[in-house]
Amino acid sequence: MITVIAIDALEYTLVEEFNMRNLKQDYYGRTDISEFSEPRTMVLWSSFMTGENREAEILAKGDKEMWNTRIPHEETFFSHFKNPFVLDLPGYNYDLEQHRRERELLKEFFEEKDEERKREVRRKYNENAFAHHRRVKERFFEALEGDYDFVLGYFSVADVIGHLNFGNRSLMKMIYRDLDDIVSRVEGKKIVLSDHGMKAVGAFGDHSDYGFWSTNFRDLGRPRITDFKRIVLQEALGE
Amino acid sequence: MEREHLKLVIVGHVDHGKSTLIGRLFYDTDSLPREKLEEVRQICEALGRELEFAFVMDHLEEERSQGITIDTAQTFFKTAKRDYVIIDAPGHREFTKNMITGASQAEAAILIVDVSEGVQEQTRRHAYILSMLGLKQVIVVLNKMDLVGYSEEVFEKVRGHTLDFLKRIGINPTYVIPISAREGDNVASRSERMPWYTGPTILEALDTFKKTERRDGGPLRFAVQDVYNIEGKRIIVGRVEAGTLRRGDEIVILPTGERTRVKSIEEFMREGVEEAPPGKSTGITLEDKLFVDRGQILCRLEEETPKMVSEVKGSIFWMSSEPLQVGESVIFKCSTQEAPCRVEAIERRIDSSTLEVIEESSSRLENREVGEVTLSFASPVIVEDFNVTPELGRFVIEKEGNISGGGIITRLEG
Missing domain, CATH: 2.40.30.10 (Translation factors)
Known part of the structure; x- marks a missing residue:
């Protein structure tokens, strides 16, 4: 049994700065995503689950359509498991409606000129993201109790909240602490992985061009995101 | 009238609950600005969790590190008797360094130990520094009693081990208190879950401490x-x-x-x-x-003046990856004095974690080691024995532009 805690936009330098010991586990570092032209969520997770660089294919769908990507189960390494549980992963089974709502509010925020209304949109945006996070957490912990041979939980809160609030460090730190706490509650072999990190752009956050990884079983050096298929299968199934 | 305040340092192993205790102290003494607390409570709720003190501390620390918070109210917690100033930020990367340069100002200390884990490496190191700085008003709290079912037996066992260890380094704590910082037991209010404990709560214990004597009539x-x-x-x-x-x-x-x-x-x-x-x-x-x-x-003029000496002996806690070596020249800083000095001898080199004497006489002092070091000066410095005038009895050592060690003067010569 192995658990992957997939955290969107978990930033290596912040994990270090906040000294989040559970997120760091025993071994941790940056991933190498330099083979991709841009650190895009959908491209990176699609490549992760298939063990292949899927950038060309995903980008070809265009900005809008790419978010609807659903990679068939048999093309993913999850299919090597008898009874896998994958929670809310982009490109596989994530909640399209949730994501549509997030993008809508984000657009509204940047189009809004009035400062007070802007704050109100941000409040809605945050509330929407946090509500989703609470649901995901609940389902994740239920899954850990279940009879699965592989569990992957995908947490978008650091990315979604980060985009509009990255400058609010105390809020970001509390989110990191919550994620740190989630990892601490997972038993057995585990991998923490992010697609990309996040860097400050004024009060906002943009994607940084490396991801974060950590394990409690071995040093992975500077892995590419496509290496995780092999790493997971080797650790879990000895393949 | 200005309220009295007492400077307090809280030390212990990183996971033993310092943040939680500090948060709890702030919270139970109603010392946190309400709007801050409300902000943190809302975020905790958004994340689907109870208000936790570690989050409160995160919030305060982040604000402080960004220089947003100049409001001193946030570094205080108050009892009916006086205000307490916590002079150390927990979880700081350079924590040990702060201890040497900051804890030397502390008038009292709380040493926190996770009762389910007992004394750990960092506990030893921090305790050793307290002893080196001569802090006498020390409370040991055995935290996380909730995790051991509030068991008197476990408390007594860990209490025994802890006291044995502290005795060896010359610390005799005034109180040993079983607490749960998370649940609030014996912090500000007496725990009903530990009726077997009849001693004071942390706040009661702190309030019995004295302001370190400032000798008003003493030598200027x-x-x-x-x-x-x-x-x-x-x-x-x-x-x-x-x-x-x-x-x-x-x-x-x-x-x-x-x-x-x-x-x-x-x-x-x-x-x-x-x-x-x-x-x-x-x-x-x-x-x-x-x-x-x-x-x-x-x-x-009419008072005894400090000695001007060309050689001092002191206990130094070294905290640089570059060792301190016999024969080298470093900068000695005491109060506003700054003087080059030569390292003449290093004796009783001690591992600050295990407290084992590594060497009776050594040519070097490595990172996180403690030693009795003799320093000599080309022109005399004005210093005093730490136990006579602490202000002129503590110093730091600068090597290659970095503060690399700190200590107290135990003997004056020449």
């Missing part, structure tokens, strides 16, 4: 920081390290030995100031125009 030590010429006046700026400085005092300037009188005490927007109490940074003018410079110490 005024350390010169700088000299300014303002509107024709020559103002000597410095800090009253010990004693009380009064207008009209006959003083002697060390090391020159010249004598004069304090003409005035100069404070911004205040006239006719008669005295400056210990700990006060202030400006003064003198009757005579004498040579005064940074690093000099002004003392009262």
